[in-house]
Amino acid sequence: xxxxxxxxxxxxxxxxxxxxxxxxxxxxxxxxxxxxxxxxxxxxxxxxxxxxxxxxxxxxxxxxxxxxxxxxxxxxxxxxxxxxxxxxxxxxxxxxxxxxxxxxxxxxxxxxxxxxxxxxxxxxxxxxxxxxxxxxxxxxxxxxxxxxxxxxxxxxxxxxxxxxxxxxxxxxxxxxxxxxxxxxxxxxxxxxxxxxxxxxxxxxxxxxxxxxxxxxxxxxxxxxxxxxxxxxxxxxxxxxxxxxxxxxxxxxxxxxxxxxxxxxxxxxxxxxxxxxxxxxxxxxxxxxxxxxxxxxxxxxxxxxxxxxx
Numbered sequence: 001x002x003x004x005x006x007x008x009x010x011x012x013x014x015x016x017x018x019x020x021x022x023x024x025x026x027x028x029x030x031x032x033x034x035x036x037x038x039x040x041x042x043x044x045x046x047x048x049x050x051x052x053x054x055x056x057x058x059x060x061x062x063x064x065x066x067x068x069x070x071x072x073x074x075x076x077x078x079x080x081x082x083x084x085x086x087x088x089x090x091x092x093x094x095x096x097x098x099x100x101x102x103x104x105x106x107x108x109x110x111x112x113x114x115x116x117x118x119x120x121x122x123x124x125x126x127x128x129x130x131x132x133x134x135x136x137x138x139x140x141x142x143x144x145x146x147x148x149x150x151x152x153x154x155x156x157x158x159x160x161x162x163x164x165x166x167x168x169x170x171x172x173x174x175x176x177x178x179x180x181x182x183x184x185x186x187x188x189x190x191x192x193x194x195x196x197x198x199x200x201x202x203x204x205x206x207x208x209x210x211x212x213x214x215x216x217x218x219x220x221x222x223x224x225x226x227x228x229x230x231x232x233x234x235x236x237x238x239x240x241x242x243x244x245x246x247x248x249x250x251x252x253x254x255x256x257x258x259x260x261x262x263x264x265x266x267x268x269x270x271x272x273x274x275x276x277x278x279x280x281x282x283x284x285x286x287x288x289x290x291x292x293x294x295x296x297x298x299x300x301x302x303x304x305x306x307x308x309x
Contacts (some may be wrong), residue, residue, distance in 0.1 A: 102248035143248030
């Protein structure tokens, strides 16, 4: 067991170096090793992994599949060092993953209404409305994650080179996000007001009425309140601030199709811009979004006309 414990720490260190947080996997795999020790097992086998994965009888079968998946990934790593290791089959617990709900897509007119409504938010010192209008505007034109935007410090904004420096993102990466001159102008207007009202606010760029950094958890309630004010009804879907990111990605891809550009070849550019860990996250945006499918169909029709004309 000592050697397996050592390999587990190597495995976790390797995955973390690739940007994975592994909070759940860490505790689950240590629990599995304790289970192996109780069973006096020296190697991983499918039957052993399945017995451990299905131990919590009160949880949903999909949770069993998640537990088994953690063991399978570790077994694949361990097998490199110990060929006796048996990797559990993917079909051993064939429960589908939770489907990803289609996003709510703001129209350009809806975004304009939201920004105007944000500007009208009242606060004692008059900064709240400008803060949220600037934050939502930045998310709409860059596709940044809200956590990345609220973590921006003054030193991260390079107004001369039209760049934002995003640090330690979802997958532990950092990247530069280019901005348009009009975005720089809007951010400078906000910065002037922020500096005037809160000259000692500290390094953070977007600040609350108390001069502190905005907390991510406060952003969605503000957005939903504004949606109600301007008449945006999402139906059964629950709007989140991530909708701005979805809109940016999908409209970028749609624009490429409409302009007859090779969208598939350009997807790595968008993936890098959005800070995705791999292309799978970006390919999801090619799913059944009516506007995007219409653009793809129109390009195919244009291609067919060229061929047969």
